[in-house]
Amino acid sequence: MIPYAERTRVLVVIGTRPEAIKMIPVVRALQDSGTFRPVVIATGQHTDLVDDLIRKAGLRVDASLHASQPVDGVKPSLNEMVARIIVGIDRVWSSESVPEEYRADGRREVGGAVACLVHGDTSSAAAAAIASFNLRIPVVHVEAGLRTSDLLSPFPEEGNRQLISRIAALHLAPTTTNKMNLVREGVDYDRILVTGNTSIDMLQWVATQEGGFGPGLEELETDPRPRIVLVTAHRRENWGEGLENIAAAVRELAERYPETRFVVPMHPNPVARRSFIEALEGMPNALLVEPRDYADFARLMGAARIIITDSGGVQEEAPALGTPVLVARETTEREEGVHAGTLVLVGTDPTRIVQEAVKLLDDDDEHARRAAKLNPYGDGRASERIVQALENILRDGPVPEELNGGGLRNAVRRRFGLDIAETHV
Ligand code: UDP
Numbered sequence: 034m035i036p037y038a039e040r041t042r043v044l045v046v047i048g049t050r051p052e053a054i055k056m057i058p059v060v061r062a063l064q065d066s067g068t069f070r071p072v073v074i075a076t077g078q079h080t081d082l083v084d085d086l087i088r089k090a091g092l093r094v095d096a097s098l099h100a101s102q103p104v105d106g107v108k109p110s111l112n113e114m115v116a117r118i119i120v121g122i123d124r125v126w127s128s129e130s131v132p133e134e135y136r137a138d139g140r141r142e143v144g145g146a147v148a149c150l151v152h153g154d155t156s157s158a159a160a161a162a163i164a165s166f167n168l169r170i171p172v173v174h175v176e177a178g179l180r181t182s183d184l185l186s187p188f189p190e191e192g193n194r195q196l197i198s199r200i201a202a203l204h205l206a207p208t209t210t211n212k213m214n215l216v217r218e219g220v221d222y223d224r225i226l227v228t229g230n231t232s233i234d235m236l237q238w239v240a241t242q243e244g245g246f247g248p249g250l251e252e253l254e255t256d257p258r259p260r261i262v263l264v265t266a267h268r269r270e271n272w273g274e275g276l277e278n279i280a281a282a283v284r285e286l287a288e289r290y291p292e293t294r295f296v297v298p299m300h301p302n303p304v305a306r307r308s309f310i311e312a313l314e315g316m317p318n319a320l321l322v323e324p325r326d327y328a329d330f331a332r333l334m335g336a337a338r339i340i341i342t343d344s345g346g347v348q349e350e351a352p353a354l355g356t357p358v359l360v361a362r363e364t365t366e367r368e369e370g371v372h373a374g375t376l377v378l379v380g381t382d383p384t385r386i387v388q389e390a391v392k393l394l395d396d397d398d399e400h401a402r403r404a405a406k407l408n409p410y411g412d413g414r415a416s417e418r419i420v421q422a423l424e425n426i427l428r429d430g431p432v433p434e435e436l437n438g439g440g441l442r443n444a445v446r447r448r449f450g451l452d453i454a455e456t457h458v
Contacts, residue, residue, distance in 0.1 A: 040070040041427055042146040044170070046122070048078035048100075048157020051232075051346045053086040054327055056152050058234035059175060060092055062416035068428055069420070072143050074125060076100045076118045076157040082301070086327060095139035096131045098122070100157070111189070115160040122149075122164035147427055148173050151197060154190035162197045171202035175419065176230065178204060178211030179345075179366035186364050187345075188270045203426065205419055207349075207410055208369055209437075209444075228418040229411025229436045232349050237413040239328045246296075246336070247329035249322040253294060253336075260293045262286065262390070263337040266309075266361055267300035271343050275381040276305060279361050280312035282386035283341065287319050289387075290394060295319045296333065338400070339393045341386065348376055349410040357403040359389050369409035374402065412436065 045060055047053050063071040073092065075083055077100040087094055098121035100114045109117065124132050130141040149165035151158040153176040162172045174197050184191050195218075198204065204220060206212040207230035215225050245254045253261060266279045287295045297313065299306045299321055313319040325333060334340060335354045340347060341361055348367040351358045352375040359379045360367075370376035379385050393400050415436070424430030446452070 034067045037070060038142075040068055042070045042072050042143070043173075043423065044074055044122075044126075044143075044146045044149040044161075044165070045071045046074050046076060046149065046151050046157060046161040047083060047087070047094075048076040048118075048155045048161075050079050050082040050086065050324075051344075052152045052155060052157065053079075053083045054235050054346065055176065055231045056150070057086065057090045057092065058231050058238065058416040059150065059419055061090070062420045063423075064092075066420050066424065068424060072096070072146055073139060074098065074122065074161070075137065076121070076161065077102060078114065078118075078155060078157045079301075082324065089326070093139035094137040095141070095143060096121075096125045096135040097137040098125075098135060111156060115156050118157055118160035119164045119167075122161055123168065126164075126168055126170070146170065148202075148423065150175055152176055154179065154187075154194035154197075156189060156193060159189075159193035159196050162200055166200040172197065172200055173203045173205065173423070174198065174201035175205045176207055177201065177225070178206040178208075178213075178215040180211075180214045181364035181366045183364050186270055187268055187362070190345075191366075203422065205415075205422065207415070210369055226418065226422050226433060227435045227437070228422075229413070229415035230349050231411075231415040231419070232346055233353055233408065233411035234413050234416050235327075236331060236350055236353055239331045242328050244328055244332060246333050247322075247325045250296065250320060250329075250333075253296070253320075258336065260290075260394075261333070261337045262290075262293055262295050262394075263333055263340045264295060264297045264309075264342065265300070265347065266341075266343045267302055267305035268343045268362070271361070271381060272304050275343075275361070276308035277312070278381040278383045279341065279343070279386065280308040282383035282390070283309075283319070284312045284316070285383065285387050286390055286394075287313065287316050289391075291318055293318060293338075293394070296337075297321050298323065298325045298330065298333075300324065339390060341390065351375065353408050353410065355404045357393055357400065359386060359393075361386060367410075373409055374405070377403075 047056050060071045063069040072095045074096045075094045076098045100117040129144045149170045150173045151161045165172050204225040205228045212225045212227050297309050340358045343361045352370045358376050363380050379389050421433035
């Protein structure tokens, strides 16, 4: 075991709640490796949600960039936030110890990192990737290769993820489909490793913890439990009409199924909250609550009859828990779940949302068919593979083992017109 101070430093950038959820297992695996020392940089794109998650996971933030902190009561624009992150990474990287204005609760020596890990498609990830590229620090892209191929949907995420793929040195793709998206864009086949999604690592860790659904939902913890429909929606491209339509559909369903509880953990963003409050406040079976702790939310996902959401992460977690999802978006980059039948892409037309929900609420056979527990997104060992890859590249360790995910068998069986439903990880 190498003493902590002498281990190879790598930067790990975390901006939003989903990034925290998916990077926590990676940070842990790096710490446990005995060879790496993760330097955790929180950009501050989301603040409270991220800090809370990291603290509860027993980890610490080394530098906080305060990217979305208001100045004189005014929240920064998207570009202002991106600019602050680029400058912040630059300053932190160029110092031996974290500059005063970015100091957090972790260790202070930060210089000399040999790689920068960014996750997915947020503006934080894109900004950190650009900053690292300009500093000639190799960019390692975790959750690489997801695509809708519609640059404006989801916005700005599709643009962000394409941009990161152009400058990353190593691409860690959750699935074979993601890998092939990158290959089609001309990324070197040999610089892509299929790891599975780290969200499944986190879900498996949480599955070992006892608990309920969190404050305001105690009435759902009775035995027998009332039927639950879980709803989350907040994405920028749905702001306005999209969210109003989703909320109207939930209202119609809540009127139609008075015994069912419609649980809406509302995103902190005021724009995202407004539509739900206007449509559902005062309805006895609509429970508008604050965002859940991750573990409480994972238990809710597992307990729900169906989930209606525009979230990306939930589309990966729900299939692993066997809960069917209506995806309230026009496009999805999680086509594996659609193939598996657990995800149905319904868009934001209220009539379509209601129709599909009714099918799954009324028809037990249809529900059972869609709830078949499949795990196209990973086996819970993604973080281990990521660390293996870094050990192989940076410290001459053994060649990492790729997650095959039944890829070869599925692809050939599909080509032959054979059933592939039973062939997953
Ligand atoms: N999540 C949570 N509490 C909630 C709602 C969601 O912990 O009240 C988790 C969820 O399990 C998933 C992630 O947050 O892992 C998804 O976040 P979000 O929908 O904000 O972002 P996206 O996945 O669309 O990028």
